[in-house]
Amino acid sequence: MSTTAERNRRLLVRRRPVGLPVTEDFELVEVPIPKPHDRAILVRNHFCSLDPAIRGWLEDVPSYMPPIALNDPVRAITVGRVVTSRHPDFQTGDWVVGLNAIEDYSIAAPDAFLRIVDPAAVPSVTLYLSALGAVGVTAYFGVMEVCRPRPGETILINGAAGAVGSIVGQIARLKGCRTIGIAGGSVKCRRLTERYGFDAAIDYRGKSPSALSAALAAAAPEGVDIVFENVGGLLLDTALMHLKLHARVALCGLISEYNSTTGPVGARNLWQLIVKRATIQGLFTGDFLDRFAEAQTALAAWLDKGLLVVDEHIEEGIENAVPAFLRLFAGTNDGKLILRIA
Amino acid sequence: MSTTAERNRRLLVRRRPVGLPVTEDFELVEVPIPKPHDRAILVRNHFCSLDPAIRGWLEDVPSYMPPIALNDPVRAITVGRVVTSRHPDFQTGDWVVGLNAIEDYSIAAPDAFLRIVDPAAVPSVTLYLSALGAVGVTAYFGVMEVCRPRPGETILINGAAGAVGSIVGQIARLKGCRTIGIAGGSVKCRRLTERYGFDAAIDYRGKSPSALSAALAAAAPEGVDIVFENVGGLLLDTALMHLKLHARVALCGLISEYNSTTGPVGARNLWQLIVKRATIQGLFTGDFLDRFAEAQTALAAWLDKGLLVVDEHIEEGIENAVPAFLRLFAGTNDGKLILRIA
Numbered sequence: 001m002s003t004t005a006e007r008n009r010r011l012l013v014r015r016r017p018v019g020l021p022v023t024e025d026f027e028l029v030e031v032p033i034p035k036p037h038d039r040a041i042l043v044r045n046h047f048c049s050l051d052p053a054i055r056g057w058l059e060d061v062p063s064y065m066p067p068i069a070l071n072d073p074v075r076a077i078t079v080g081r082v083v084t085s086r087h088p089d090f091q092t093g094d095w096v097v098g099l100n101a102i103e104d105y106s107i108a109a110p111d112a113f114l115r116i117v118d119p120a121a122v123p124s125v126t127l128y129l130s131a132l133g134a135v136g137v138t139a140y141f142g143v144m145e146v147c148r149p150r151p152g153e154t155i156l157i158n159g160a161a162g163a164v165g166s167i168v169g170q171i172a173r174l175k176g177c178r179t180i181g182i183a184g185g186s187v188k189c190r191r192l193t194e195r196y197g198f199d200a201a202i203d204y205r206g207k208s209p210s211a212l213s214a215a216l217a218a219a220a221p222e223g224v225d226i227v228f229e230n231v232g233g234l235l236l237d238t239a240l241m242h243l244k245l246h247a248r249v250a251l252c253g254l255i256s257e258y259n260s261t262t263g264p265v266g267a268r269n270l271w272q273l274i275v276k277r278a279t280i281q282g283l284f285t286g287d288f289l290d291r292f293a294e295a296q297t298a299l300a301a302w303l304d305k306g307l308l309v310v311d312e313h314i315e316e317g318i319e320n321a322v323p324a325f326l327r328l329f330a331g332t333n334d335g336k337l338i339l340r341i342a
Numbered sequence: 343m344s345t346t347a348e349r350n351r352r353l354l355v356r357r358r359p360v361g362l363p364v365t366e367d368f369e370l371v372e373v374p375i376p377k378p379h380d381r382a383i384l385v386r387n388h389f390c391s392l393d394p395a396i397r398g399w400l401e402d403v404p405s406y407m408p409p410i411a412l413n414d415p416v417r418a419i420t421v422g423r424v425v426t427s428r429h430p431d432f433q434t435g436d437w438v439v440g441l442n443a444i445e446d447y448s449i450a451a452p453d454a455f456l457r458i459v460d461p462a463a464v465p466s467v468t469l470y471l472s473a474l475g476a477v478g479v480t481a482y483f484g485v486m487e488v489c490r491p492r493p494g495e496t497i498l499i500n501g502a503a504g505a506v507g508s509i510v511g512q513i514a515r516l517k518g519c520r521t522i523g524i525a526g527g528s529v530k531c532r533r534l535t536e537r538y539g540f541d542a543a544i545d546y547r548g549k550s551p552s553a554l555s556a557a558l559a560a561a562a563p564e565g566v567d568i569v570f571e572n573v574g575g576l577l578l579d580t581a582l583m584h585l586k587l588h589a590r591v592a593l594c595g596l597i598s599e600y601n602s603t604t605g606p607v608g609a610r611n612l613w614q615l616i617v618k619r620a621t622i623q624g625l626f627t628g629d630f631l632d633r634f635a636e637a638q639t640a641l642a643a644w645l646d647k648g649l650l651v652v653d654e655h656i657e658e659g660i661e662n663a664v665p666a667f668l669r670l671f672a673g674t675n676d677g678k679l680i681l682r683i684a
Contacts, residue, residue, distance in 0.1 A: 056613075062617075063617050064617050065617070108350045124587065162383040195529040218668035232612070237608075251615050252616070253616070254612065254613055254616075257613070263610060264610045264611065264612070264613060265610065266579075266609045266611060266612040266613075267608045267609055267612050268605060268606045268607065268608035269606060269608060270574070270593065270596065270606070270608040270609050270622070271398075271596055271599070271606060271608075272624075273593050273622060273623070273624030274406070274593055274594070274595070274596075274625065274626055275404075275405050275406050275624070275626075275627055276406075276624065277624045277625070277626050278623075278624050279621055279622065279623045279624070279625075280612070280615060280621065280622045280623075281614065281615070281619075281620075281622075282614075282615030282617070282618060282619045282620050282621070283619070284616055284617075284619050285617055294582055307524050
């Protein structure tokens, strides 16, 4: 695949998805390569981070950032290289990570997201989209600031084989927790215990609600002190029935709900918060942008020492962006989902 | 009504209610007056506290205390007088509050709930079931320990005209908050603003979800910092859509769900916790039993100075226990619901 392009291919949002997004919700177009305005840069995007959060940005609903406007390109974190700089802090050839879009070229200007990264410091520049990017930083601050684990505590991670979940489990283990992961399918569950060092893994697929609850009771007979929630729906409701007194639930995502056409499910067993005097707290990485370096230093040290394993699932080509993105909801990605476009 | 009885009338649970309890779920029986065992007392109950929590204890579901067993009397906090004491700390004639039952006479022994109270210190001994009882203490620690209000913050109270809600609003106002109450009916809403000093009152009755949301937006254009939740369902979901960044939700009760025959609703808009990095925390008065005196001292001082208004709704006669209890769910009680049985 060439690393230059004469034209700028962009994946536009043509209509708002209803339920699971389909190809017709998007259109790949070619437009001229834009020119950066004063104090901005032109970035050649090499890799785009495909995250569940993108599904939220496709909805016309106020959230922590505005929806992606119709006919705008699909917003995504990217890592790429500066082609033209009209800002003194950036030089042609610098590698940068920023909140850009699924497109060959983006115009970027300094904001809370834009950072220069060093490709020589890592085995692969994609690490700045996985362990050393928003995913790793979310896991790090989610554990350290929201879960606040004490050695000997039991943590349950819903969506444990996902990009964030797999790192959460490993950090919690490093902090002395017993780790239980729930994931979809026996292959993922094996990966949890054999590769990520989880103490127990539960496959939710094919299990009735009562069988899922029984499996959790077997893995955590005294309940769980902490839940790290990426999924919602039945998995969250099951977790709520197994909380210990004063348990903490870190709410990072609700991926089971993002394509719902019947509205959100939420948490039906919320009354358990009263029974157990427990807390649910929302987690958003944007709150920790000014402490990115702190998390990256810790994560990089664990990576260097072989204490942290990170998997990346790299799909090829901007023309494959939509089917690649949909892997998140089918659960067919094996690690942090990244799209290589150059 | 006589204050002595030859026999012990007790309201037994004959079967577990499905949905709203009905008369046939209970039976009023007469049995001999029991004799206290060693280190126990016999209490003549005068007033029984009728609380939404009783509905929960009627379910065969593990909770913060065991369900009431079938054919046992209905558990309730009572205030009464010691008739016979076989414990050195209690004298005949002492007034006591304890977790007893809806019955003329209870056997009680020292536990975390049993306390001697002084009827001479209060205008009415029923205050030990309302402002100076679990209700007032729940409101006090709910505000001080879970809501943690800062002056100038806006608090929304769902179920604001209820026993706990009305006190929560007044304490929050004393702590410098702007107070918004949601209640059912124009009479209750007038009581919120005119009697309890709420800054705004919203009548949820007859309002569509969007009209309710619009009314809340009008009362709190910038959103709410704190929610004190007694109701759940649509009211909680509406509140979640109007949280400010880093808002706190104190979850005290979910009365709209207690008689549900289709299972709990919970919170469908839980994703707003991520958007607003907000927290829901369960609240249970049992956690503060050892600090009862601290809350009572503060509450008594506010009552003395006329800074706190407390309403009691007293129904008459143990034979009216069931219809009186059902007022909680019809919303036809005007203040803390208490049953006088002697």
